[in-house]
Amino acid sequence: MQDVIIIGAGVIGTLIARNLSAYQTDVLVLEKNLDVGDGASGANSAIVHSGYDPIPGTKKAEYNVRGNAMFDQLSRELGVPFRRIGSLTLAFDEEGEQKLSELLNRAKQNGVPAEILFGYDAIKEKEPHVPKEVKAALYCPTAGIVDPFLLTARAMENALDNGAKLHLGEAVTAIKPIDGGYEVQTPKATYQTRYVINAAGAYADEIAKMMGLDKWKIIPKKGQYFVLDHFGPFVKTVLFPLPSQKGKGMLVTPTTAGNYLVGPSSSIEESKDDVSTDSLTLAQVKEGGAKLVDQLPLKEAIRVYAGLRSSIEGGDFVIEESKPGFLNLIGIDSPGLASSPYIGKLVAEMAESRLHLTKKKNWNPFVSRIKLANLSLEERAKLIKENPDYGEIICTCEKISLGEIRQELRTSLPCLTIKAMKKRTRCGFGKCQGGFCQARILEEIARANGKKLEEINYGFPDSFQLKEASK
């Protein structure tokens, strides 16, 4: 019998796995997709919110602030890009200023450092790209940005390095209680486990239902975005509008890779899988973003995307052991990413107290990687001497070498799809969107995994890139 099964390998499931891997216990993560982080954790705003926005006293408020504080150490240990760039919430009239002081109050109650800056000149000093009409802004220096793809992947890799297991492409279809635990079924196998952690994101309500718990209903809320190229200097802080009924509103932010995001919209959806974009909504996103900066260079857009928030009635996170040994995480929408380090720790501790686990002595919290962009020219030259693969540039937009690609194919975390490689290395994330490098990447993935080219998927199951050999 397995000790723990975690259902879902988003940022939540993988960070729980990482925390549990510090204990002497067998952890198995089951993920229906072909890679970790292909759900909400791979399509969000990538903001490590400071925590001024959630209502004081809620789990969201507490976990956000605690999670935020953990990012410096976590990102260092896992080698994940993270920058505390601060956020500005902009107000353009007196009513807005009023609202800002309410937010400042909330920030104080939540324990978030914050101050209100008055007047364009004061705000411009923090962010030169704000519009002249801005009257006041709530400045929160602890807000940050993170690479959510790498956070999820490195958390999983670190867990795997410390003995956890991961089965990709296995969707949980049924769960039933058995003596001393649960039986978890997928189309490929049946597992017995003492403890189940439901971190299935948008499907968490359905997993709960498998155990007869039907009090939650996830209402998927779609958010659509533009990605702008790293065309040059632009905003350097996270810019928010005033929050409204619908949420935090459309923001403009840099990413850790030097790109910029504009979005998200917010609309309630029927489907938990439909991440399509539409022109009408994107036009609204454009309008929303344009209000926060003096000029929005949308001609630099290189991609659009959408993610689905797993919202529930009531609005706060649900994290509870609903039945002995059956722990549910439901409604983990924003600020789920910012809260994830704390949630990972908390849930691992909840499981630990039930299973009475002991800590490993030799747990290694680190993941290390060679990243050319972080090396000096001398170091880089030396590296190429040792391994010429680091001299051969494959991704011309992001300037990623063959060595960096092959490095990802040698780790404990499988890299099976073109999208997985994109998320690990940024190959294909740039302006050409893979036009120059995708064929090479496909070859490398196929070779490393002992597969034929036509067997490699773009991202999701059955998303082949090549249909068949030509005549």
Added chain:
Amino acid sequence: MKKTVDILIIGGGAAGLGAALGAVEAGAKEILLVDRKNRLGGILTQCVHSGFGLKVFGEELTGPEFASRLARKLAETPVEVWLNAFVLSISPAKEALISSRDGLYQVSAKTIIYATGCLERTPGMIQLPGTRPSGVLTAGLAQLYLNEYGYLPGKKAFILGSGDIGLIMARRLSLEGAKVLGVAEIMPYSNGLVRNKVQCLDDFGIPLYLSHTVSRVYGNHHLEAIDLVKVDEEGKIIQGTEEHIECDLLLLSVGLLPNVGILKNAGARIGESKGAAVDGSLMTSLPGVFSAGNSLHVHDLADEAYLEGIEAGKAAVNCLKGVPEHRTMTPLSHNENIGYLVPSYYDESYLGDLLIKFRCRRPKEKCVIMVIADGEIIKTINKISMLPSEMEIIRIPKKLLKNNLKTIEVILEDRL
């Protein structure tokens, strides 16, 4: 590792090869040509169809044939060629940082010719609505998969955009046994060369839907279908005209963009063509740095990219004697019937003729092109018809251009 050369050529496609040969012809000795790929020819190596070389060799060749002829010519010269070598950056002082399997090189050059080709506009850039499944590819990537890897990316294809690569892929896919359901073009006219429309669509019975676009992509994992819709004169979707088409491959041929990243990072000014802003000698705003081929502006014919490369090669040699101290940058402008124009400036210190290249914005019949320098018409050309897909080249002999010109204007008008 450090190295010094007279001329560094970045890119070994038609333009880069032309630049090398042009520079040799003009007497340069120390030339280094660098390409990131493992062979010369650039995009030509994946263009297995014929239609290359008519202007340069007077015969119809395939892309690889055209490329290997040029590469053979180059092999007879002292030009040093580095393959699998990628230029990471250049500086205004003409220092280049180059990464290859042999190491990291700092190359210091007296002049640089930038000929890095173009990139394709992607689904993201045009904000293609709907889902983002696999099976939606740029036409050039599909061409690479088919011609260099031997794989069909799908069997039931639709093509968005009537650019030449899309048209050529329509034929290629048909020959490979895939069904091509149609080509949609948002403009009321085709954006490809006339010969490509005839030979690649008409001959295969593939419908061309003018004033149409794709309004939605379906399929969460792999492409399942698209909606084809009509658009009005302003390019806006006409509601109610949607036609649902099932397919497993959507190719995009919606335009090419000069690949200017490295040049832009070095601080070069960008022109209307979205390539570098150059003067009549193809020198960019960075003295001693030239640009040619698709990285300067998108060419429809490889022959023209090659010939432009030769011009740049010669101009670079001319510049070895010394970068002009004072550049008279007379701006070139045009009226609204012209889409873009190269060069952006005229520098009178350059002794060659002035070659003006441009595209009309919309198809035109019976029209006249006039070149006006400081209010005086210096050249008039009558045309029976013009298409945006066909680049126009006008040569203005040096002797027609006075010194100290304030303006040069190119006007395209209907002929009454």
